[in-house]
Amino acid sequence: MQNLVKETRYTWEQTEHKQQTPIHIVDSIMGAGKTSWSIQFMNEADSDKNFLYITPFLNEVQRVKESVTSRKFATPEPKGKNKGKMDDLKQLIMKDSDIASTHALFQKADTELIELIKAGNFTLILDEVMNVVEQCNLNSDDFKWLLDGGMISVDDDTGLIQWNDDGKYQDTRYKDIKTLAETNNLYFFENTVLFWTFPISVFKAFKEVYIMTYLFQCQQQKYYYDLYNVDYAYKAVQKLPNGKYNLINHYDKEPYDKGAIKALINIYDGKLNNLGDDKNAFSVSWFRREQNKHLIEKLQKNIGTYFKNNVKTPAELNMWTCFKDDIPKLKGKGYTKGFVANNARATNDFKEKESLAYAVNRFMNPYEKKFFTSKGVTVNEDMYALSELIQWIWRSRIRNGKAINLYIPSKRMRTILTDYLDSDL
Incomplete structure (x- = not known):
């Protein structure tokens, strides 16, 4: 798993092609203060600069609107029967408004929106990567x-x-x-x-772009940028002694304490893991095989046993996940209501969860992987799986420095995580 710790540096200065729009990848671990930095940045920015802040969730939109007190943010809303949110977004862009909205709307960008953004003085802050392919x-x-x-x-x-x-x-x-x-x-x-x-011309329409995430080098949007030969530079968030935040070169930062993080994660090691030794166990295709019907029943019992007998935490502190179609097969007493989608990002709604069960083995969609590789883009599926797993785990209370219990029945996913915890990545 040594390839997990290798990373390529990209800057727009290193190529002959000069990219007009600087793209900054703010790559810091969850809880490092990326959103706090962005709020500070927008509060302190010159008044002639406009922002488009894009986040996965409406509650994060509201958070930005309430926290950025030096400027008034607007949110696109439907205006009558024939005027949807996209129409309102275009009107707000034309008015040079500061705007906070969601990934779902931004993904619908068309040629008219791109031209309107290009005509303005907008900086994009993208909270977490999007599904761009x-x-x-x-x-x-x-x-x-x-x-x-x-x-x-x-x-x-x-x-x-x-x-x-x-x-x-x-x-x-x-x-x-x-x-x-x-x-x-x-x-x-x-x-x-x-x-x-997703139109690459959208990113080029902005004066500047900031993408806030963690482990960008193994995410779909990184492969997408490689596909289109987009140049970008890594940054990291640094919290200063006075409580303010600063962006620094990603490679100049002091590494966070991986040992302290590892000490907070109590990974289950016992017979309930015996079901997941096969490399493909708990992948999408594994769940769809009729011959695995009884194994799925056994997995459901193992999840229940883990919560009831091993960690013994109350239902309100339990968090679990699986693929959406398999929820009816795996839900059970004492944890059903604690379901959190396996692709959850950028939300603090589950920060009290203490005991976690991750009944998923993540692989890229095979067609998406083949699409990238056919274009000469190198894809690392283990890194992709790690990124998805880490994002999910950090929805829990570990983001606040509190210990968690974790059951990962897939040997592949468990090994990817333990290798990460033992690495200097």
Whole structure:
């Protein structure tokens, strides 16, 4: 697992291509003060600078609106029957407003929004990475109809889909396909799969970009930037003696105390782990196999045993996860209400949770992985799995420096975590 600790440095100065928009990856462990730094930064910024703050959750939107007292943030809202949140976002951009919104809305960016941002003086602060590459659901018959009718065409070399229609189908069920194609972010892949990639031109439209996350080097958005040859520089948050925050070069920071973090995590080691020795145990495909039906029943009993007999914490302090489709199979008395989605990020709503069960073995979507690798982008699935696991664990009270109990029945995921805790990453 030594490859877990290797990291490539990227700066826009190191390449011949000069990127107009500086992109800063604020890569610090959860609880280091990334959001606190961003609030301080926006409070102290010059009045002629405008901010677009994007976060996964509405409660974090509200937090920013209440905490940034030197400027008034607006949130896009639907305006009548035919004016949705995107329409309001565009109006707010035109007014040079400071805006706080969600990933879900920002992911719908179209060419008009990009041009409006470019015309302003906006800095983007992105709280956690987004899903920037996704499989687009267009059935093969509809795709063939659009292709045969000449509404779309596919570049033979790149797979990039172009929209050729003059607007006839703009207000039909193909409107979303039209929007994606017009921003040059829809690909035909493996003869059947359509992939949407978030418009890279969005990031280039801002005067400056800050992305707040942890372990960026193993996340999908990093692979996406590599795909488009985007340059970026790593930064880290440093808390000063006076309680304020500062951004420093990622490689100049003093490493956080990994030993102290390791001491806070009581990882279960016992017979309840015997079920997960296979490398693929508890992956999506494993749960879908009919022959594993009884093993899934055994896993459900093991989770219940762990909470009831091993850690003996009350239900309100228990937190668990699995893939969404498997919740009915794995839920049980004493922990069901403590479910937290395995891709949870950027939320403090579960910071009181003490005992955790992670019934997931994370791999990249195989089509997404193949899409990146086919474009020459190197993908590290163990690092990807580590990033997802760490983000989930840090929803619990460990983010406040308190000890937790952790049950990870997958040997692969458990090994990835213990190797990380023993490394200098």
